[in-house]
Amino acid sequence: MSNANFLLFNTATKYQFITLNQTIARNYQKLTYPHFQPLLNNLTAEASVIAIGVELEAEPIGLILARYSQFPEEDNKIYGQILSLFVVPSYRCQGIGTELLIRMEGELKKRGCAEIELRYLDNSSTSALKQILTKQNWSIPEATALVCYATTANVENSKQPHLTQYLDRLLTHIPNDYTIFPWRTLTATEREIIEQQIQSDHLVARFNPFLEENKLEPLNSLGLRYQDRVVGWVITHRIAPDTIGYIQMFVYPDTQPLSRSILLLAKAIQLQVEAKQATKGTFRVDVDNKPMVKFVYRRLAPYLDEIRKAWQVSKCLR
Numbered sequence: 001m002s003n004a005n006f007l008l009f010n011t012a013t014k015y016q017f018i019t020l021n022q023t024i025a026r027n028y029q030k031l032t033y034p035h036f037q038p039l040l041n042n043l044t045a046e047a048s049v050i051a052i053g054v055e056l057e058a059e060p061i062g063l064i065l066a067r068y069s070q071f072p073e074e075d076n077k078i079y080g081q082i083l084s085l086f087v088v089p090s091y092r093c094q095g096i097g098t099e100l101l102i103r104m105e106g107e108l109k110k111r112g113c114a115e116i117e118l119r120y121l122d123n124s125s126t127s128a129l130k131q132i133l134t135k136q137n138w139s140i141p142e143a144t145a146l147v148c149y150a151t152t153a154n155v156e157n158s159k160q161p162h163l164t165q166y167l168d169r170l171l172t173h174i175p176n177d178y179t180i181f182p183w184r185t186l187t188a189t190e191r192e193i194i195e196q197q198i199q200s201d202h203l204v205a206r207f208n209p210f211l212e213e214n215k216l217e218p219l220n221s222l223g224l225r226y227q228d229r230v231v232g233w234v235i236t237h238r239i240a241p242d243t244i245g246y247i248q249m250f251v252y253p254d255t256q257p258l259s260r261s262i263l264l265l266a267k268a269i270q271l272q273v274e275a276k277q278a279t280k281g282t283f284r285v286d287v288d289n290k291p292m293v294k295f296v297y298r299r300l301a302p303y304l305d306e307i308r309k310a311w312q313v314s315k316c317l318r
């Protein structure tokens with residue numbers, strides 16, 4: 001038996017790996033992200049969610065969570081997604097993470113999954129995760145987005161020219177027929193027009209301002225009108241009591257590519273900083289949005305605490 005196989009064998013015998021039902025899963029809540037915790041309360045076959053836990057003397061020390069779905073438009077192909085993989089720090093580097101992933105792959109295969117996917121954000125465990133994925137023959141990780149984090153204190157204290165100065169400059173140059181308005185004052189007719197555009201224009205669909213509207217943050221969700229037409233928006237959500245997520249930022253390319261949208265973003269940031277309600281902000285930029293990626297590194301970086309990359313990997317199970 002090779003060293004690696006011995007480690008896995010040893011891990012599998014010393015620790016108890018269990019496919020969780022919702023009663024046992026209650027003890028595992030802390031081992032996944034808050035937004036996935038509700039899934040542990042509904043581990044039924046209909047929910048298409050699988051959780052595998054690992055225990056040492058009845059103490060949960062690791063958890064892997066996945067879901068799967070069937071796509072009728074692709075010959076009923078079933079895709080699985082690993083939602084989270086976590087091992088308590090003091091038990092790491094003993095093969096537990098690898099064993100959890102291998103067992104989850106087996107469970108997903110049993111349920112007919114043809115392909116599985118895992119998305120992750122760079123963190124201190126990325127090297128370990130990549131090591132596991134490489135050994136388990138997953139694809140080469142592909143960068144999908146930048147995820148940026150800032151605090152209002154950092155925005156205020158930055159030694160770089162303040163965003164508001166930039167904003168002042170932009171505002172003085174903005175033609176009179178552009179107006180910024182609070183998104184909550186969007187009229188029913190304007191909404192209807194945008195809804196129609198979502199159906200016919202893939203760009204508007206991609207930056208759909210109406211997703212998860214129950215989370216809309218009225219403080220700094222803004223729209224931009226050119227004459228009497230809505231031509232852009234920055235949509236924010238309150239994603240935690242102290243954190244505003246900048247979810248969508250869009251201005252029709254024909255009304256000016258980037259600077260109008262920057263104007264909206266700068267205004268929204270200014271409103272958040274001034275209101276002093278939420279001290280953190282976060283936003284995500286897809287890597288294929290090249291002008292925005294460039295803007296993040298060139299202009300926004302001084303105000304940001306952190307820029308992390310989001311990655312995607314997959315594995316064919318057939």
Ligand SMILES: CC(C)(COP(=O)(O)OP(=O)(O)OC[C@H]1O[C@@H](n2cnc3c(N)ncnc32)[C@H](O)[C@@H]1OP(=O)(O)O)[C@@H](O)C(=O)NCCC(=O)NCCS
Binds near residue numbers: 091092121
């Ligand atoms: C990623 C994680 C699950 C790994 O769990 P684990 O039980 O330590 O994993 P394993 O012991 O099976 O494998 C870890 C591998 O990484 C290697 N490793 C650990 N630290 C490393 C580092 N800094 N650089 C390179 N390799 C490293 C280990 O040597 C081991 O490889 P080996 O089997 O070839 O020796 C764990 O670190 C974790 O819970 N991290 C936080 C959550 C997270 O980021 N999850 C992934 C995204 S959802």
